[in-house]
Amino acid sequence: DSGYLTTPICKGLSDRHIFGVIAHRRYHPTRGLFPKWKFQYDSEQDRYICPNQQTLTYSTTDRKGYRSYKSSPETCSSCPFLENCTKSKKYQKVITRHVWEDHKEKIRQNRLTVSGKNLYKKRKEKIERSFADSKQLHGLRYCRLRGKRNVSEQVLLTAACQNMKKIATYLAKRS
Structure with a gap:
């Protein structure tokens, strides 16, 4: 069931060395805006790269374990993709990624093998x-x-x- 595709469950499966296969969860991004998967995560430098090849750098981690990555407002204000990227009046794109997101991606990949x-x-x-x-x-x-x-x-x-x-x-x- 796709309802089980959560980061704590995926982390638990990985910790127990269980080959997990969970149904695909349909992702409904905000209409007209780029979905999160259009932004590429660079694990070596811990940053996201937007469709315009600009970087979103790590900002902070909240209490629930979500890391925030923010773009530079100066760069985004003159970007040709601004209307497709964010509706923020500060011209800043924010993407969140859970600290256990790697485990979730591994489970997603298991489904495709x-x-x-x-x-x-x-x-x-x-x-x-x-x-x-x-x-x-x-x-x-x-x-x-x-x-x-x-x-x-x-x-x-x-x-x-x-x-x-x-x-x-x-x-x-x-x-």
Whole structure:
């Protein structure tokens, strides 16, 4: 599910050495402006390069871990791409990049590899089917109780039931 394509999840997969494959998340940039992917990130010098080959240098990092890169207002004010770049009255483009963005890019690249494509095809057979089964047949569409602990109990019991059904089916086929 593309909702899992977040930097903390991608970082967690990388830390555990898991080959993650997550669906592509549609990116909707502001209409008429260049999307972020038009700006090239230079990891060696920690900067972005705009479509007009000008640099956006590191400015600051906020508490959530997003690094800000800003362009020079003097350079941008005379740029031919200004209308397609920013609506800022200060003639300055700002791009943010999370400190764990490298992990997210790695997960995106995994999806495009041969093994990533094969894994993604199995998603509808294995995972989506299991979710649908738990919602339709085991009452997991709505949780009966409130609170993280109670919901965790219900989910674990549902998973245990599904596993018992799989074991019973396997044993029936074997004998």
